[in-house]
């Protein structure tokens with residue numbers, strides 16, 4: 001059995017970078033004026049290459065969403081820089097699509113109209129936008145549910161509409177923040193495989209935040225571990241060289257998967273313990 005995991009030296013330079021976070025510090029103002037700002041992350045260097053799938057894992061509250069929000073242009077760094085395809089990011093990152101844990105579907109629009117709306121806003125004529133939305137809903141297996149409103153769909157079906165809603169705009173980068181968090185285990189697996197299938201067809205750069213190390217290894221090319229905050233930073237990176245295409249249920253049965261899991265967990269568990277020790281709860 002070949003080596004599947006290689007711990008990558010931190011800050012390894014990559015060429016063709018889609019997302020660059022360099023020396024990033026994000027501090028939030030304190031609720032009271034006299035108190036110092038709260039530094040969530042500090043000294044973060046992270047690159048996502050074009051077409052690369054990177055997962056970020058870390059204890060609760062360490063700053064995973066904060067990093068994603070910085071890459072989305074929703075948060076302005078206190079220090080360091082964010083570059084998108086080599087260009088400094090100013091304002092919203094319009095080359096990225098963003099999928100959150102919570103649904104972003106409009107309750108008064110059908111699945112079809114929810115998927116078409118992004119194109120309509122971008123000026124695509126309604127007929128064409130709806131035709132393309134039909135195609136995307138077909139690809140995510142919802143051809144029979146076009147006219148359903150969000151409340152008439154299951155959690156997994158709503159996630160599939162959300163995925164179609166993001167992918168129809170053909171973003172070059174996908175920023176995903178625990179997108180399958182609220183789903184049951186089987187639906188998470190289904191969604192993971194669907195994501196890999198769609199990603200395999202049109203390799204986007206993906207930055208995927210999850211608290212689930214197994215999910216991270218099953219999906220990603222590289223797993224990045226963040227330490228406990230405050231002033232959290234990246235404490236380790238592992239390349240996942242399990243073959244693709246992967247079935248995310250099957251790949252978890254591989255001995256190489258277990259070896260990699262044990263290796264990464266030996267680093268992660270200390271950070272989780274620090275978070276517990278401060279009374280901030282589970283991962």
Ligand SMILES: Nc1ncnc2c1ncn2[C@@H]1O[C@H](COP(=O)(O)OP(=O)(O)OP(=O)(O)O)[C@@H](O)[C@H]1O
Pocket residue numbers: 028029038040058059060061062063064065066067211229283
């Ligand atoms: N707007 C804000 N103002 C002040 N502090 C904030 C703000 N947003 C986040 N924080 C703090 O920054 C830290 C990082 O938060 P973040 O949401 O990025 O963590 P996370 O790793 O995504 O957590 P989880 O896994 O629980 O979702 C936390 O301590 C959080 O309380």
